[in-house]
Amino acid sequence: xxxxxxxxxxxxxxxxxxxxxxxxxxxxxxxxxxxxxxxxxxxxxxxxxxxxxxxxxxxxxxxxxxxxxxxxxxxxxxxxxxxxxxxxxxxxxxxxxxxxxxxxxxxxxxxxxxxxxxxxxxxxxxxxxxxxxxxxxxxxxxxxxxxxxxxxxxxxxxxxxxxxxxxxxxxxxxxxxxxxxxxxxxxxxxxxxxxxxxxxxxxxxxxxxxxxxxxxxxxxxxxxxxxxxxxxxxxxxxxxxxxxxxxxxxxxxxxxxxxxxxxxxxxxxxxx
DNA sequence: CTCTACCCCTGTCTGC
DNA sequence: TGCAGACAGGGGTAGA
Numbered sequence: 001x002x003x004x005x006x007x008x009x010x011x012x013x014x015x016x017x018x019x020x021x022x023x024x025x026x027x028x029x030x031x032x033x034x035x036x037x038x039x040x041x042x043x044x045x046x047x048x049x050x051x052x053x054x055x056x057x058x059x060x061x062x063x064x065x066x067x068x069x070x071x072x073x074x075x076x077x078x079x080x081x082x083x084x085x086x087x088x089x090x091x092x093x094x095x096x097x098x099x100x101x102x103x104x105x106x107x108x109x110x111x112x113x114x115x116x117x118x119x120x121x122x123x124x125x126x127x128x129x130x131x132x133x134x135x136x137x138x139x140x141x142x143x144x145x146x147x148x149x150x151x152x153x154x155x156x157x158x159x160x161x162x163x164x165x166x167x168x169x170x171x172x173x174x175x176x177x178x179x180x181x182x183x184x185x186x187x188x189x190x191x192x193x194x195x196x197x198x199x200x201x202x203x204x205x206x207x208x209x210x211x212x213x214x215x216x217x218x219x220x221x222x223x224x225x226x227x228x229x230x231x232x233x234x235x236x237x238x239x240x241x242x243x244x245x246x247x248x249x250x251x252x253x254x255x256x257x258x259x260x261x262x263x264x265x266x267x268x269x270x271x272x
Numbered sequence: 273c274t275c276t277a278c279c280c281c282t283g284t285c286t287g288c
Numbered sequence: 289t290g291c292a293g294a295c296a297g298g299g300g301t302a303g304a
Contacts, residue, residue: 003297034280034300058298075298076282091282110281112298127300154275163299170297239297260277262295 002073004135004168005211005232007058010079014104015053017081022049022099030093034074034114037094044117045069045096057131057167061122068122074112080105132166135204140166142197149189149197156192157185158259160204169204171261172239173211177203178265179238184272185263186256210235238264 002010026042038044044067052063060079062069073079080089084103088095094106094115106115118125132148133139148165159165161174169177178185180203183196192200215230233240237247242255242264251268 006297032281034298072298074280075296108281109283110296112280152274158275161298172297259275261297 002058002075002077003170003173003211004058004208005173005215006230007055007060007073007168008212009215009230010073011053011055011060014079014081017100017102018050018098018104019053020049020051021102022047023096024099025097027095027097028093029088029095030111033093033108033111034072035116037115038117041069041115041117056123056128057134057163058170059128063122067117067119070114070116070118070122070125070127071106072114072127074108074110074114076110077106077108077113080107130164132162132164135166135168135201135208140201142194142201145192145197145201146194149192152189154189155185155258156183156187156189156200157263159189160200161259161261166204168208171263172236173204173207175239175264176207176236179270180206182269182271184270185258185265187272238266240264 023045024047026045028037028042031037048064050062051065052061054061054063058072060071062071071079082103082105084097084101086103089105089107091109092105092107093111096104098104106113114127116125116127122128133144145165149159152159157174157178160169160177161171175185177200181196181200183192183200211232214232214235238253241253244253245251246253246266246269249266249268251266253264254267255262255264257263
């Protein structure tokens with residue numbers, strides 16, 4: 001689930017319920033995620049009040065007067081708000097119980113996510129400090145991409161999916177953005193012009209914005225009821241549509257593995 | 273330095 | 289139906 005739009009939507013929806021709220025206890029049922037959860041995480045969090053919640057790339061940062069918790073949802077992680085006395089869900093590995101009777105539940109069947117405690121500035125943590133710019137920031141410009149591309153030889157899709165180039169563009173949004181920008185995913189990055197980068201940036205922002213908008217549409221149900229996942233999937237033009245006709249030119253869409261990830265594109269619309 | 277292959281884990285789908 | 293194998297939206301890292 002969690003690409004940048006889902007992480008952003010999760011953030012927006014849980015924030016009003018847990019900001020300025022005090023954690024009364026933390027239940028850890030499974031401590032082996034991508035990394036083993038620090039044994040003192042519960043101790044560090046108990047009685048602390050969340051004073052800030054923010055996002056960096058696909059990482060969520062929960063700040064306290066001293067220290068912070070970083071959560072990454074991996075490929076299958078979710079954060080649900082449930083009543084404190086709920087029955088634990090399947091794969092509910094960690095539960096943060098608040099004094100106000102709500103519980104923030106970390107659910108992750110594949111355990112690719114991460115929950116970390118840091119005593120100092122979370123942005124200087126090794127996982128976060130070398131991340132590229134946020135896709136909606138000023139820094140994410142055609143000029144910037146052109147400069148980055150000079151050092152690289154990879155394909156444009158792998159380039160924009162690299163979190164050191166720009167954060168938060170996962171497989172789906174990369175495929176959708178390249179289709180929108182009419183750029184072939186295998187195009188070598190050193191042949192992309194500044195004008196093409198400008199188009200690509202616009203396309204990335206467009207699909208991410210649409211994702212946030214569509215994710216937000218059902219996230220309230222998501223957070224409180226049934227875990228449904230938003231409706232961006234109905235907007236996808238290429239992802240998951242291999243062997244179906246292109247919505248623009250009717251050419252059959254092709255699928256290929258690129259850097260171990262499935263990649264769908266229109267061989268006619270997207271120029272190499 | 274960059275790039276590729278592999279890995280963490282479980283659930284679901286496809287083909288035999 | 290049963291079962292094996294491929295694959296899934298992420299991303300760190302070993303080794304070339």
